[in-house]
Each structure stands twice: as C-alpha cells, then as structure tokens.
Amino acid sequence: MTGGLRFSWELRGSGWAACRIADGRAERTDIVSYCTDALSDLLHAVAGLYGAADSQRVSFDLEPAEVRWRLRRRGTDVEIIIYQFPDTFTSWNAPDDEGTRCWHSTQPRSTLGHVVTEAAEAVLRTHGEAGYLEKWGQHSFPSAALDNLRRLHQRDDACRHENCQVSADS
Numbered sequence: 001m002t003g004g005l006r007f008s009w010e011l012r013g014s015g016w017a018a019c020r021i022a023d024g025r026a027e028r029t030d031i032v033s034y035c036t037d038a039l040s041d042l043l044h045a046v047a048g049l050y051g052a053a054d055s056q057r058v059s060f061d062l063e064p065a066e067v068r069w070r071l072r073r074r075g076t077d078v079e080i081i082i083y084q085f086p087d088t089f090t091s092w093n094a095p096d097d098e099g100t101r102c103w104h105s106t107q108p109r110s111t112l113g114h115v116v117t118e119a120a121e122a123v124l125r126t127h128g129e130a131g132y133l134e135k136w137g138q139h140s141f142p143s144a145a146l147d148n149l150r151r152l153h154q155r156d157d158a159c160r161h162e163n164c165q166v167s168a169d170s
C-alpha cells in the first residue's frame with residue numbers, strides 16, 4: 001500500500017528524536033534536536049504539498065549539523081531529497097547544492113502523506129500530549145498541524161487505507 005516507503009519519528013531521551021525514512025533501496029536515520037519544532041515543521045511542509053507551491057523545505061538541527069529535506073511535486077509524485085550540511089549555524093540560508101545529497105526517493109504524494117500522518121499519530125498514541133511536551137521540552141505536540149495534514153490527505157489522496165476513509169458522518 002505504501003509502495004515500500006517507510007517513515008518513523010521516535011522520541012529518544014530528552015529533546016531528541018530519531019527521524020527515519022526508507023524506501024526499498026536505502027534508509028536514512030537522523031537524530032534531530034528540539035532546538036526547532038521539528039515534527040511540526042515536517043507536518044507543515046508535507047501539508048504544503050497539497051497547496052499551490054511546488055516545493056517545500058524543512059530543516060532539522062542535529063547540533064551542529066543541518067539536515068534539510070527538499071520536497072518537490074512532480075505531478076502526483078513527490079521527489080524527496082535530503083541534504084546534509086556540517087553546521088546549522090552557517091548553512092541555514094545556504095543553497096541546497098552546497099550540502100551533501102545523502103538520500104533521495106520519488107514517491108506518490110498519497111504515500112508520503114500517509115506515512116507521515118501515521119508516524120505522527122503513533123507518536124501521539126505512544127506519549128500523549130503531556131508526555132510529548134515533557135520529552136520534547138520546548139514545543140507542544142503539533143496537534144493542529146497533524147489534523148490539518150490528515151484532513152488534506154483524506155480529502156485529496158483517495159487513500160484506501162482504512163484509517164484514511166472519511167466516514168459518511170464526518
């Protein structure tokens with residue numbers, strides 16, 4: 001159903017999260033810090049792929065490295081490229097091609113929207129809002145961003161996964 005794309009977001013200890021993405025070919029894991037509202041930023045970036053803009057970027061602070069996801073729409077697909085820069089402090093505004101391209105995949109938007117929504121829901125199931133805030137520290141669980149992405153995915157992707165069927169009374 002998800003075309004081999006897998007994504008997970010796992011809180012680790014205090015103020016860190018393991019962000020893992022894999023397709024049938026390669027896997028990438030980054031340990032992301034709470035210096036940014038990282039999960040919220042990712043949910044907003046993926047949700048942006050349902051609007052008029054053709055490309056979205058989201059940066060994660062690895063202290064000190066920066067990892068940047070560039071998401072670009074290609075018809076009904078999304079090209080995902082992950083770049084790494086040695087130092088967030090100096091690279092924040094650097095062009096993508098100054099970074100090292102370390103993972104890429106092209107996937108249907110419906111698949112990306114699905115796996116990111118499910119991963120965020122799993123975080124909420126595991127920790128709850130209070131547990132999330134306790135672990136992540138600076139930022140609350142991005143419930144509004146998750147609701148928004150779920151709504152766009154259900155509305156526009158015709159996802160056949162049972163959790164994504166819009167019930168008649170909603």
Ligand SMILES: [Zn+2]
Binds near residue numbers: 113153159160161163
């Ligand atoms: Zn779905």
